[in-house]
Amino acid sequence: MQWKPDLKVVCRKYGYRPHGRCWAVYLFTTYRQEDTSQANQFTSGDKVAEFLTREEARRETYRLNGWQYKEKKV
Numbered sequence: 001m002q003w004k005p006d007l008k009v010v011c012r013k014y015g016y017r018p019h020g021r022c023w024a025v026y027l028f029t030t031y032r033q034e035d036t037s038q039a040n041q042f043t044s045g046d047k048v049a050e051f052l053t054r055e056e057a058r059r060e061t062y063r064l065n066g067w068q069y070k071e072k073k074v
Contacts, residue, residue: 004049005035006046007031007032007034008035009027009029010030010031010032010041011028011029012029013027013028013065014026014028014048014060014064015028016054016058016060016061016063017051018042019047022051023052023054023056024047024048024049024050024057024065025049025050026062027045027046027048027064028050029043029045030042030043032044034069048064
């Protein structure tokens with residue numbers, strides 16, 4: 001989502017955070033304003049999915065980012 005024409009997308013990545021009793025996967029997009037002398041940056045997050053466990057959310061985040069997932073050793 002782009003709010004102003006002078007905003008440039010700098011970075012897009014997925015992450016997970018607690019959401020009530022569940023875990024949610026978010027798409028975090030970092031924007032930068034180009035026309036100012038200072039580097040004004042801000043990040044917005046859009047919820048993509050919700051999971052019951054942290055491990056499920058972690059697995060989906062790795063898949064969406066294209067990272068190699070390794071099972072945690074218990």
